Amino acid sequence: MERRKAAVETLVDREVCMNIPKLNLKPLTGQRLSPQSKLSAAGAIRTLKIVASLTALTLCAMCSIAYADYEFDNQGDWPRDWPKELEPLRPHARTLVGPIVPQPHYEIPFTSREEFEAAWPHLLQVKSKGAPVILVRGPKTDFMEVKPAGVLIHSPPAGTDRQANPEAPIPGVTNVRERWMNTTFIELVVDGTIVDLNRIPLPADTPIIDERF
Numbered sequence: 001m002e003r004r005k006a007a008v009e010t011l012v013d014r015e016v017c018m019n020i021p022k023l024n025l026k027p028l029t030g031q032r033l034s035p036q037s038k039l040s041a042a043g044a045i046r047t048l049k050i051v052a053s054l055t056a057l058t059l060c061a062m063c064s065i066a067y068a069d070y071e072f073d074n075q076g077d078w079p080r081d082w083p084k085e086l087e088p089l090r091p092h093a094r095t096l097v098g099p100i101v102p103q104p105h106y107e108i109p110f111t112s113r114e115e116f117e118a119a120w121p122h123l124l125q126v127k128s129k130g131a132p133v134i135l136v137r138g139p140k141t142d143f144m145e146v147k148p149a150g151v152l153i154h155s156p157p158a159g160t161d162r163q164a165n166p167e168a169p170i171p172g173v174t175n176v177r178e179r180w181m182n183t184t185f186i187e188l189v190v191d192g193t194i195v196d197l198n199r200i201p202l203p204a205d206t207p208i209i210d211e212r213f
Contacts, residue, residue, distance in 0.1 A: 069099035078106050078153070083122040096144065101157040103181060109150040113194045116150065120200050123151055128167050128183035132207040134176065138191035149191035155184045176209055 076093030078086070094107045108123075110116040127133070139147035146152055154177065156167070165182045173179040190197060190212060202208055 071097045076106055076108060077104070078126075078155075082126050085122040086119065086126075089119065097158075102159075103157040104155045105144055106153040106155070107144055107146050107150075108153065109146050109148070109189075110194050111148065113196065113199075116194055117200060123153070123186065124203060126153065126184055127186055127206070130168070130205070130207075131180055131183040131185040132176070132209050133202060134185070134187045134209045135197075135212050136187050136189055137212040138189040138195065140187075140189045146187075146189040149189050149194040151189065152187040153184065154181070154187070156182050 073095040075095065076086075076090040077095040078090075078093075089108055092109065096105045096107070097103065110119075138149040139145070140152070141147065144152055156165075160182060167183050169179045170182060188195060
């Protein structure tokens with residue numbers, strides 16, 4: 001499937017935009033307003049409606065900009081030299097590239113514990129040596145969503161100069177995902193049923209970063 005630029009009108013965060021508080025303007029009962037008061041009230045209502053409309057447009061525009069920074073493909077567009085055992089997962093995965101540099105991110109959800117556990121050793125093979133596994137609580141429902149459980153794999157930006165940017169953590173960077181962006185690292189979305197940490201191996205030489213709590 002051809003990768004395409006995220007369309008603003010289709011990728012606006014509707015949940016945010018649709019949950020803008022509505023103005024609760026109750027009519028006054030049992031009171032008679034003077035003509036001057038009626039004009040003042042009508043003007044106030046028009047002003048409030050304008051403010052509410054501008055607020056909605058601003059929030060939607062902010063959401064749109066965030067989404068439009070990514071290109072996406074509704075399949076797993078990872079390299080062909082990754083383990084062949086991952087090939088059946090491509091149709092159920094999603095690829096995002098961005099936001100500022102062309103960094104690929106692969107969302108791979110699972111609905112079957114058996115399928116995940118069979119794929120897990122091969123998923124670990126694509127991880128850079130020494131790169132972390134980040135544990136997050138499932139389901140993951142933010143922009144890069146994985147539901148109900150599975151993995152989110154982050155790879156280095158395309159065309160990375162390995163002499164200038166070796167496959168290693170970036171010195172002095174504290175944000176964990178930015179620190180490891182020159183490597184391939186894994187976010188493991190743990191739900192306790194499909195992905196059960198008591199049933200899968202975690203490599204001894206791999207940093208484990210637990211963000212579930």
